[in-house]
Amino acid sequence: MSAGNAQGMAPGLQLARDDAQARRRHLEGLALAMLQYTPNVACVCGQAVLLEVQASLSLYKGASALCRHIRATLRAMHVRAVMGMAPSALGAWALSTQVRGRKRVLTMRSLAKRLDSLPISILPGAQAHADWLDGIGCRSLQQLRSLPRKALQQRTGLLLMQDVDAAYGLRPHDFPWFEPPDVFSSRLELMEHLEHTGAILAAATHLIEQLCGWLRARQMAVSSLDLLMHHEKGRHACPPTRIVVKLSENAWEPGEFVHVLQEQLHRVVLDAPVIGLSLDASQPVSRVTSSGGLFPEPEQCQRQEHRLLDLLRARLGEHCVRISQPMASHLPEEANQWVALGQREDRHGVHALPPRFAAQSRPFWLLKQPVALGLRGNNPVYRNAVLRLLQGPERLESGWWDEAGHRQRDYFVAQAPQGARYWIYRAREASGTGWYLHGLFG
């Protein structure tokens, strides 16, 4: 169909130049992603990717389940493809070019039956003799096979008969298998300028699928990815925006990266539209495989927790997921330190832990800033209620070497008339005395 015809039929059509190199790059990217399913992948005829899946069938529990997985990958990559499946490579290729009829046959007999009804022109070797075969009234493959073989070979050469045999699975067909590169580094030039993170995520998913194919082929895993978002060059050039997807353990499944990236993209503010993406995997390590068990195991639960924490950190920010890091100090506000989960050090270890007291001697909540209490008579007052001292005093003196000064406090457990309990102290410092509320008994 010419360009003019196409424009006439669909007025809104956008035509792109047929770039053989871009097409080859696209196919190779697809082949890279398909390495997730089998190590034997080949690009054939410049328009198809061939997968040898004999060994993968039992892993994926059957042909239809495998097809479902492959289709999901293609959908995630936003690639539209037609799939054919047959016991011979050329047969699968022939089926995938058909518009109607079954595209998936699993036995040689049904393949032969299906191929018999197809026209000869689907075989690549038949192109040269198409007119001659049409002239002798030989149109379907069944008719071709019923012709005397020796005479046909003399007239058409070896190539046609070899193709027919290969399609029917009578002779093995050899393909140059696709070799994954030694170092993964993939770049995607976008057709449009992207301004929304949703579209960027879709494009990045394309690259992540390729990465996962590469990881699978090399038996590797990574824990951190570098995603660079390139902006327009020229007068308004600005440096590429960089996103580091960090996981707490090595991963090789696309979903694990995509979920974390999605949350990180939510928080990114783009300075300029994105025209290209590139993905690098820094420091891949060889994968440690473990066999799956029937019953839930602690490691499995831990992996699930790591996944959850990665997700939470990506969305909320590193500093919002905190874990306690007790410091060796007598002052409760200094001892009660919380740090981001990744920054915890076991430097002080067990020595930093204070002795254990009775269950109700320390409050569960420690206020960020002690609240100054009023006085009624000699008793402290909080929220208009006079507090009654129940326990104490517990004298605490510390920090005379500090800049903050020598802190001298008497801690009490006090109770309001309604029954709630508070942890309060009386400051005995030279600079000022008074009652303060420091904690709540949760």
Place this chain on the structure above:
Amino acid sequence: MLDAQLPGRGWPQGALIELMPCHEGIGELALLQPALRQLPQARSIFLLNPPHPPHFHCWLNWQLAAHRLLWLAPQNMADTLWSAEQILRHDACAALLCWASLPRLTTLRRLQLAARQSQALFFMLRPPSAARQPSAAELRLALYPTALGLDIHILKRKGPACEQTISLALHPARPAKTYTRHVSLDQPVPAYPQPGRQFSALAS
């Protein structure tokens, strides 16, 4: 005593439980402490959006040091509810305590559905004004402080409604050296009729 009133004789796992203390720091966590101690130690306990910084020393005193305590501090309510849902969906924690003021009913229903698919103990702590709103929670308790512990009203539970107030003594008896010990008057009284007991003719 509370266990006897709860459906299934304990805190239900994999369900949304709402606690509505009349204000913070009246012992709502001390109420949960025995349950938290029985949870598996391999899994973490999450505090999501707590009102004040938690004090690790109390955690230690409660003999919970072996459990890993994580404090999540999201910036806004949407992030809080999103985090709660993710935590429940991943089913990777032993318990989740979430402080949320006024989530919408649809959100609560989503959380309840997510909770049902997980094994975690899921408590949501809300202000007392929330008691007037409808909720998808399986169990709703209102808590009031007393001199010795807590008064608990069960607002909603599976099965018959619970009319009576349950009194729990959380605090140990006062130290004897400063106060003389009395028998407390705040003892719970079995006020409702027991099955099998004959009523006098006068009462009817």
